Amino acid sequence: MKALANDMKVKPVREPTDPEIARDAAHAMKINVTVPEEKIEALVNEGFVTLEGTVDWAFQRRGAESCIRIVDGVRGVVDHLKVKSRVSGEMSTRIEEALRESERR
Numbered sequence: 001m002k003a004l005a006n007d008m009k010v011k012p013v014r015e016p017t018d019p020e021i022a023r024d025a026a027h028a029m030k031i032n033v034t035v036p037e038e039k040i041e042a043l044v045n046e047g048f049v050t051l052e053g054t055v056d057w058a059f060q061r062r063g064a065e066s067c068i069r070i071v072d073g074v075r076g077v078v079d080h081l082k083v084k085s086r087v088s089g090e091m092s093t094r095i096e097e098a099l100r101e102s103e104r105r
Helices: 018-031 058-069 089-104
Strands: 040-045 048-055 076-083
Touching: 018 040, 018 048, 018 058, 048 058, 058 076
Parallel strands: 048 076
Antiparallel strands: 040 048
């Protein structure tokens, strides 16, 4: 019986530093038209990026996370972004009433 273990790892010549990753992350959000970069803060620690802030739409949250993931040196993304509800109190009440009405049928 023969066994083979291939533990070969390819490492870049130089890993980007956290400040470099933060700079590149800010640039990535700035050039992505779906991301309101002024509402998002990206904190970098050992290659892990934590996104904080509040956006208006879920697609903005997804866009921010996806553009950060491809930044060189990013090891992972922690998404703490909140999506602000844009439904007024009156509209929320009407939606709830419609849902209750549909349950009765």
